[in-house]
Amino acid sequence: MTGNKEDNNLLILLGPTGVGKTDISIKLAKKLPNLEIISADSMQIYKYMDIGTAKPNNNILKIIKHHMIDIADPAENFDVIQYSKLATKIILDIFKRGKIPILIGGSGLYISSIIEPIFSGPNKDSVYREILEEESEIYGKEYLYNKLVKIDPISALKINSNDLKRIIRALEVYQSTGKTISYLQKKAYHKNAKFKYQIIGLKRNREKLYQKINSRVDKMIKDGLIEEVKMLRERGYNENLNSMQGLGYKQINKYLDGEYDQKTAINLIKRDTRRYAKRQMTWFNHKIKNIEWINLDEYDDNETVSKIKNKRVFEEL
Secondary structure, eight states, X not given: OOOOTTTTEEEEEEOOTTSSHHHHHHHHHHHOTTEEEEEEOTTTTBTTOOTTTTOOOHHHHHHSOEESSSOBOTTSOOOHHHHHHHHHHHHHHHHHTTOEEEEEEXXXXXXXXXXXXXXXXXXXXXXXXXXXXXXXXXXXHHXXXXXHHHHOHHHHHHSOTTXXXXXXXXXXXXXXXXXXXXXXXXXXXXXXXXXXXXXXXXXXOHHHHHHHHHHHHHXXXXXXXXXXXXXXXXXXXXXXXXXXXXXXXXXHHHHHTTSSOHHHHHHHHHXXXXXXXXXHHHHHHHHSOOEEEEETTTSOXXXXXHHHXXXXXXTTO
């Protein structure tokens, strides 16, 4: 069996938290031994944070090659630009080795950064930025927005007239480079579009998804989430770190600090996770195009795996 490196056709498997992505991906990988998984989860990148991030267990990680897991210290401010660069490099290396890459996760921004590479642009120009901020205070946001309309009408159509931060950034880029940010973004996209992709989304009916989320939180507590947070605190990772603001970790930290009792913490984790799942679906539906959805309430895992195996990305395997 060989990979599909000639077409560089990436399979992306996405879905809300708790839907069952990990179980499906593991069963798929067992049927396709050349498959390597790239995690698109903004929390699984952190070391020592295993239970609350629902990482695959060590036995699975030994059998199936996973990437972008345990690559950052919890004290590190790891951002989407770093993720995009590292994950893209890994995906291209997997193609080069004749293996099958599959991007799996629920972090919409991370997934979007792979299919539509992020344009970082020139460094901040503090002096010019202060001038623009002062102009905004004197003449109002509309004055700067009208400047942008004249310079870069394409970006002006995409940016809300009240979004001062983005308006200033677009004007700043033009001041620094002499080129509009819309032109540079388009150029960066064509330069970085290194592979084709096919997107499969996994979903469930809302009530069933929420039931699974609640059960998963109960299992995390049983498996030792509270002890994991205590361990992180003992290692010196405090509750103000970005990593410790993740679902589960934030609420347990507040419980340990005495802000509320354990039962309240668990109920808040469940509630906030359900809300997060709803936001994920909103992102997928509005920010990512051409998703082919599979409702896991209508198929068992083996049927779902068969449906995925029959996709174009695997047709030459």
